[in-house]
Amino acid sequence: MPDDTSELDAYLRDWAPTAHQIERWPRADLELTAAITSRLPPESYIGSVRAILFRDDDVMVMNDPSRAHLLPGGHREPGETMDETLAREMFEETGYAIASKRLIGVMCFKHLTPPPPDMNVPMNPWFFNAVFQAEAGNYHPTRRETDGYELSAEFHPIDHVRGMNLDPVNLLFLNHCKPRS
Secondary structure (H helix, E strand, C coil), X not given: CCCCCHHHHXXXXXXXXXXXXXXXXXXXXXXXXXXXXXXXXXXXXXXXXEEEEEECCEEEEEECCCCEECCCEEECCCCCCHHHHHHHHHHHHHCEEEEEEEEEEEEEEEECCCCCCCCCCCCCCEEEEEEEEEEEEEECHHHCCCCCCCCEEEEEEHHHHHCCCCCHHHHHHXXXXXXXX
16 A cells, blocks of 8 residues: 555545445445546555446346345455456356456445454555446356355346345446446
């Protein structure tokens, strides 16, 4: 994490979120805000990369132990680009390669409680997730991790997904996805 926060300060001055919720993780409480934007924060503050994954007009729905959501993805490994992270995480969580993608927005997390000392998170109170809309490529079932946090990953018709009880952040990004052309 860089010591100079001037780029981050400039980004946050223009931050205009349109969705908000409180996230209670097992070891941290966080304020989550999200915005539709084509502007990313400084890359060193982007800790995770996520995507709403489409296959034609169907949307990937993930189920973890606490809820259904539409944003598979995860933590960037040291030295990984955002593209590399997104490709790896899609394989691990869904088994699918990505055929195409476009940035649709950013999620901003702010620590409300101090993170435990052994938790591998930035000490700055803010960290970000880049969010993409992606089209599924080839399916590789052996690449999907079945012993991870995600319990299932299945495509559902978009009309069915819009009727699900999704949180405001998932709905924000789903509603700003563009239909396939």
